[in-house]
Amino acid sequence: MQFEKNIEVDATAERTLAYMADFSRLPEWEPTVTRVTQTAGDGPGVGAAYNVTMRFAGNTLHARYRCDRLNDDEVRFQVDGDDFHGIDHIRVSSRGSGALINYWAEIIPQGSLGKLLMPASYLVMQWNNAKLTRNLKKRLAAS
Numbered sequence: 238m239q240f241e242k243n244i245e246v247d248a249t250a251e252r253t254l255a256y257m258a259d260f261s262r263l264p265e266w267e268p269t270v271t272r273v274t275q276t277a278g279d280g281p282g283v284g285a286a287y288n289v290t291m292r293f294a295g296n297t298l299h300a301r302y303r304c305d306r307l308n309d310d311e312v313r314f315q316v317d318g319d320d321f322h323g324i325d326h327i328r329v330s331s332r333g334s335g336a337l338i339n340y341w342a343e344i345i346p347q348g349s350l351g352k353l354l355m356p357a358s359y360l361v362m363q364w365n366n367a368k369l370t371r372n373l374k375k376r377l378a379a380s
Contacts, residue, residue, distance in 0.1 A: 240342045244370050248377035250310065250336040254329040256377060257338070258312040260287045260302055266372040268365050269293050276301070283307050320348045338373065 246253055256262060258281040264270045269291040278285030286303045300318035302325070307313075310330060316323040321344050328339040 238344045238346075240340075240344070240366070242338075242340045242366055242370065244338040244340065244373055245332055245335060246338060246374055246377040247335045250329045250331045253336040253338060253377055254310065254312065254327070255281070257327050257329070257373075258282075258304070258307055260285070260289070260304075260314070262376075263287075263289065265376050266369060267291075268368040268372065271297075278304075281307065281312070318347075321346050336377075340369075 248256075257266075260281070261273055261275055263273050270289055271292055272290040274288045276286045276288055281304065283304055283306065286301060289300045289302055291298050291300070298318055298320065300316050300321070300323075302314040302316050305313055305315050311326065311328040313327070314325040316325060323342060323344045326341045328341075330337050330339075
């Protein structure tokens with residue numbers, strides 16, 4: 238399953254990317270995430286890894302996010318979860334006085350629970366999409 242969202246925010250591209258690359262702040266804007274613990278690295282950067290706990294489709298899921306790319310306009314994470322594998326890719330560009338976020342994710346189910354949850358995942362992602370957008374706009378306007 239793939240998910241893509243473009244979000245315009247009232248913050249510079251540099252500040253937006255710095256905020257989103259710091260996955261310790263993920264619970265502030267990603268509605269399904271309940272806890273993040275950094276397990277490798279010191280802050281954002283290539284090689285930084287995070288254990289992430291989330292509630293998704295009524296289940297608690299655990300995943301390890303590892304940053305494998307960070308440059309001036311993008312950050313990418315490889316994701317390994319209990320029942321899924323994925324990629325989160327965030328690209329940020331300047332747009333007027335603000336920034337445009339292109340957030341792209343791919344989720345590949347693993348095991349029987351992952352495959353069972355996939356049909357419900359689409360509906361959850363639609364709900365999550367709207368809340369994620371509101372949270373990012375609010376957090377970046379305030380920071």
